[in-house]
Each structure stands twice: as structure tokens, then as C-alpha cells.
Amino acid sequence: MIESERLLLRRWKPEDRTPFAALNGSAKVTEFLPKQLTRAESDDLLDRVEAHFKTRGFGLFAVERKDTGAFIGWTGLSVPRFEAPFMPAVEIGWRLAEEHWGHGFATEAARRSLAFGFGDLGLAEIVSFTVPANLRSRAVMERLGMTRDPEDDFDHPNLAPDHPLRRHVLYRLKREDFS
Template identity: 75%
Template sequence: MIETERLILRRWRAEDRVPFAALNASAEVCEFLPKRLTREESDGLADRIDDHFEGRGFGLFAVERQDTGAFIGFTGLAVPRFEAPFMPAVEIGWRLDHAHWGKGFATEAARAALAHGFGPLGLTEIVSFTVPDNVRSRGVMEKIGMHHDPADDFDHPMLELGNPLRRHVLYRISRKETA
């Protein structure tokens, strides 16, 4: 568990699945994702997140507001499930409920996840990626000190040719940049 000023990053609980499914069914939240998820697909993603923690000792934390105890999404670290020129790598990612956007929660949680990655986990570099038009996520990447080199941009191999979300921008940050 990691605590920040306003948030708790923790392992997942069974009761997180209902609000997680609602988040994954949201048109706003899934605007730059391949599709909105059904409840079964959302539960499957939660299972994969739990399996990642069990198999690797780290993963995507459930994010809870300290003031209300509400589950608001996830933030954390994961190993991408595809091959790309920048692999092997550990990715930082986040997905928060739309009602909690614009309050700095994603940045706050991502900073804590980076500190965990470069501290206890001993990682030397962390990446993040999204579609070029996802300015909100790109803004978080820049606020936490990540940098973008257009030469690193790539076509996501899990998306079909012609899919408008296939092209991705890659951001990086190294441990020495955070020291």
C-alpha cells in the first residue's frame, strides 16, 4: 500500500469490481481505448491485474480517495503484453473515473507509482504510451517528468491496420532523471 496526500494506492478488493466495471463502460473514460468493456471483460481485466501482482510482485494499484474511501480507478506499473521496439519495458498507466478528472489525482498517483518503481522495485526506466490525441494522459506524462521522442512512436501491434487508435506516442523517464 502507498499513501499520498489525498490517495491510497492498494491491492484490489472484491468490492472494487462494480465501480471498475462502470468506469470501463464509460464513453468518456474509454474515448482513447479500443472499446468499452462489458462486466465480464472488466472482471477479466481485474483478474489479469491481480495475476500480474502475484507473478511479478507489482502491478496496477486500485486508487482510493482518502477522504471518502471511494475507489476511483487504477494507477501503477505493468509489463506490456505485446512486443514492440522499446520492449522489454515496464509501463506506468492510469485509468480514473471521469468524475475524478481535473483534480490532479492521476498525477499524484502516478508520481507515487514512479517513486515505487524507482525506489523499492529498483527499475532503471519506465515508459508510458497513448494515442497522440489523448492530451490529458500526455499532460500527466509530462507533469511527472516523462519525455517524448517522436522517433520512438509506434503502431500498437494489438490493434488492426486501419484502426484510428493504432498509432501511439511513447514517453520515457529514467531513474537518474528523478534523482
């Protein structure tokens, strides 16, 4: 478990599956993802998250508010499962329920995940990526000190050439630049 001022980043509990599925089924939350997930697809994703922890020793943490004990989403580190010019890499990501947007929770949780990655795991660099229109996530990346070189932008290989979300922007952060 990792703590920040207002949050707990922890391993997953069975009771997280229902709010996790609601998160993944939200049209607003998944606006910049290829699709909303069904409950079965969400459960499969959580099974893959748990498997990543077992095989890699790190992964995506459930995020819980300390003041209410509420599950609000996830953040953490993962190894992307596709080929791209910047691979191999470790990615930081986050997904929070809409009612928890705008309070700095994504930045707070991601900052603790970066500290874990650079400190405990000894990673030299961590990346993050999204579609150009996802200004909220891009703002989090920039608040974290991540930087973008337009030369690194890429077409996501898991999306069809004509898919409107295929183009992605890539942000990077090196351990020596993290504060």
C-alpha cells in the same frame, strides 16, 4: 499499500469490481481505448491485474480517496503484453472515473507509483504510451517529467493497420531524471 497526500494506492477488494466495471464501461473514460468493456471483460481484466501482482510482485493499484474512501480508478506499473521496439519495458498507466478528473489525482497517484518503481523495485526506466489525441494523459506524462522522442512513436501491434487508434506516442522516464 502506498499513500500519498490525498490517496491510497492499494490492492484490490471484491467490492471494487462494480466501480471498476463502470469505469471500463464509460464511453468518456475509454475514449482513447479500442472499446468499452463489458462487466465480464472488466472482471477478466481485474483477474489479469491480480495475476500480474502474483507473478511480478507489482501491478496496477486500486486508487482510493482518503477523505471519502471512494474508489476512483487505478494506477500502477505493468509489463505490456505485446512486442514493440522499446520492449522489454515496464509501463506506468492510470484510469480515473471522469468525476475525478482535473484535481491532480492522476499525477499524484502516478508520481507515487513511479517512486515505488524506481525506489522499491529498482527499475532503471519506466515508459508510458497513448494515442496522440489523448492530450489529458500526455499532460500527466509531461507533469511527471516523462519525455517523448517522436522517433520512438509506434503502431500498436494489437490493433488492425487501419484502426484509428493504432498510432501511439511513447514517453520515457529514467530513474536519475525522476524527482
